[in-house]
Amino acid sequence: MTASEVLAEAAPATLVEASGVSFSYGRQPVLEDVDLRVRAGEFVALVGPNGSGKSTLLRVLLGSLAPTSGTVRLFGEPPTRFADRARVGYVPQRPVLDSEVPATVEEIVTAGRLARRGWWRPLHREDHVQVGHALASVGLAELAKRPLNELSGGQQQRAFIARAFAGEPDLLVLDEPIAGVDAESQRRFRDSITHLIVEHGAGVLLVSHELSAVAQDLDRVVVLKRRIVFDGPPAQLAASGVSLGVHPEDLPLWLEELG
Amino acid sequence: MPWPVDALPYPFELGFMQRALVAGVVVGVFAPMIGTFVVQKRMSLIGDGIGHLAFAGVGAGLVAGVSPIWAALVVAIAGALGIEWLRSRRSASGDLALALFFYSGIAAGVVLVSLGGGFGASILTFLFGQPLTVNDEEILTIVGLGAAIVAAMLVLRRGLFAVVTDEDWSRVAGLPVGLLNTVLAVIVAASVVAAMRIVGLLLVAAMMVLPVASGQVLARSFRGTLWWSVAIGVASVVAGLAASRLWGLAPGGTIVLIAAGVFAVVALVKRATIPKLQAEGAGL
Numbered sequence: 001m002t003a004s005e006v007l008a009e010a011a012p013a014t015l016v017e018a019s020g021v022s023f024s025y026g027r028q029p030v031l032e033d034v035d036l037r038v039r040a041g042e043f044v045a046l047v048g049p050n051g052s053g054k055s056t057l058l059r060v061l062l063g064s065l066a067p068t069s070g071t072v073r074l075f076g077e078p079p080t081r082f083a084d085r086a087r088v089g090y091v092p093q094r095p096v097l098d099s100e101v102p103a104t105v106e107e108i109v110t111a112g113r114l115a116r117r118g119w120w121r122p123l124h125r126e127d128h129v130q131v132g133h134a135l136a137s138v139g140l141a142e143l144a145k146r147p148l149n150e151l152s153g154g155q156q157q158r159a160f161i162a163r164a165f166a167g168e169p170d171l172l173v174l175d176e177p178i179a180g181v182d183a184e185s186q187r188r189f190r191d192s193i194t195h196l197i198v199e200h201g202a203g204v205l206l207v208s209h210e211l212s213a214v215a216q217d218l219d220r221v222v223v224l225k226r227r228i229v230f231d232g233p234p235a236q237l238a239a240s241g242v243s244l245g246v247h248p249e250d251l252p253l254w255l256e257e258l259g
Numbered sequence: 260m261p262w263p264v265d266a267l268p269y270p271f272e273l274g275f276m277q278r279a280l281v282a283g284v285v286v287g288v289f290a291p292m293i294g295t296f297v298v299q300k301r302m303s304l305i306g307d308g309i310g311h312l313a314f315a316g317v318g319a320g321l322v323a324g325v326s327p328i329w330a331a332l333v334v335a336i337a338g339a340l341g342i343e344w345l346r347s348r349r350s351a352s353g354d355l356a357l358a359l360f361f362y363s364g365i366a367a368g369v370v371l372v373s374l375g376g377g378f379g380a381s382i383l384t385f386l387f388g389q390p391l392t393v394n395d396e397e398i399l400t401i402v403g404l405g406a407a408i409v410a411a412m413l414v415l416r417r418g419l420f421a422v423v424t425d426e427d428w429s430r431v432a433g434l435p436v437g438l439l440n441t442v443l444a445v446i447v448a449a450s451v452v453a454a455m456r457i458v459g460l461l462l463v464a465a466m467m468v469l470p471v472a473s474g475q476v477l478a479r480s481f482r483g484t485l486w487w488s489v490a491i492g493v494a495s496v497v498a499g500l501a502a503s504r505l506w507g508l509a510p511g512g513t514i515v516l517i518a519a520g521v522f523a524v525v526a527l528v529k530r531a532t533i534p535k536l537q538a539e540g541a542g543l
Contacts (some may be wrong), residue, residue, distance in 0.1 A: 062431050070307050086434025101299040101471070103424060103481040115432040119418035147479045164356040167432070253417075 012040040014073070015171040015203040016061050020069035023053075023060055030056045032227045034070070038171065038203045043193065043217055045234075046207045048224040052209045057224060061205075062090065066134055075170075086116035086251045089169030091160050093207075104149040105159045109134055129228065134165040137195060139188045154185030161192065166201075172196060172204045184226030186213035193217070263480035270504035273411035274421065279390035279457075279500055279510065282398050285405040286454040286466060293450050294467030296443060296482070300423040304463030305342065305444070308357040309451045312364035312461050314336035316452075317385045318371025327385065328400055328452060335448035338364065343444040347437060373378050388459030388511025390500065404453035408446055419443060420481060457496075458511040466473055466492060469518040473525045491521055 016038050023031040037046050047186045048054050059065040061072055063079025074082045089112075112134065113127040135141045138158040148156055158178055163174055177189065190213045196202045212219070220238050223230040230242040266401075271280050297305055313331040316517030320330030338360050345356035372382055384392065393401075412419075422439045423431045430436045454463045499514030 064430065083433070084289050087430065090428060090431040092425070099297060100301060101475045101481055101484045104479065107420070107481050108387070108424065114417055114421055114434060119434050120414055121420070
């Protein structure tokens, strides 16, 4: 084994990687020369003001949008060719909450097994066990049979996080999952994310304005304002002079507390 | 086909009523089953849009001298694929895509039917339904299409549930969203054609939507909604056929009115009981 192979084996695997990624909607540039990497076991937060390109970057990383230039690798493959989708857990920004037909928490979370099992195949005992674990990890086991639309916003969001957990992902991508949810849901959210990272060695990429609940657990904060203006430990962010908002003095409360 | 006369009591003791009952119950099962997914997808009117296209198919069948049912099936499936294609490309909103096909279909139907000999009694049976004159060949077609629709729904239900509840998530999870949406549209087209002789093209969408409207009030899960909807669909067909025989009413319209009546009762009862239950739950 060569030295570089030994090093490669020692370093945690890269789960998702963007190199020199740019993206434009027509003539409007949204992302410029973005480099970003999330490794196994890492907890990375992607922050930036509204319109800074965060959601677009997620879509490019997951293969929903093709970059105008640059390359993206999801588990070492171009996202559009990456077939083992069960390895990616995704919590969308605004899932369908005002469903026409009632669906229980358990029904929503069980859908999370489809990518791993095959959507046309019957579910096995193991699938139901995993769904039970996912529900328990977000504290919704007792509400499993309740219709989702009878739950609070925070509880609904935990159900969508459980749906992502049910697929036993190696990479979890969350788009604004804790915007406006109650303190109890934020605590549960933190516990379940750290459990996924510590117990399963998963990597987590979190897009959020509000990081108070997880600030202490983050490995890196990445600040995006069309291009990456900061990528490092949260403790260094306050000293770096990089603001998170539109104005230079915009520092969120969680960062001031951390400093 | 020999029918077991006297096997059922009045008003279903005669052969034509038993044929209507068999065909109607099959429709009562599959239309609300697929309707549950269509309502959740917020495309409740797709059955109507495809029904209008199927009318053009009936007209084309009459002009070409081929079976109107099979001609309607071909045109309805082609139209369903077109609606889904427009919707998925976001060239037009689901609403506008439906309207485009809706009006083109009914206009083509009117022109073709006039070319094929005008609006005779046979056209009215397709527009308004007439289960009491269903023949054995039509029953075999309805039962065959119905069995294929139910089998497809049983295999696809988990994937369809994921797609109709959260299409963006399903795409990231690697589900074949385009394929499942297309298959759903084709199944809706097959359902419209299989049900048109029973409740008529103008009312076929009602059998997909009205039992589901009641089912979602009664149930607290997607699975529960599906089975409540099927039970209400079948009950509406049986009661509607019986009422049409007893009082000489148009059977297609009677079936749909009963399904609408069930919704009115269910919604009123729920409205009357929920505040009471909530008050009890709050210890008042």
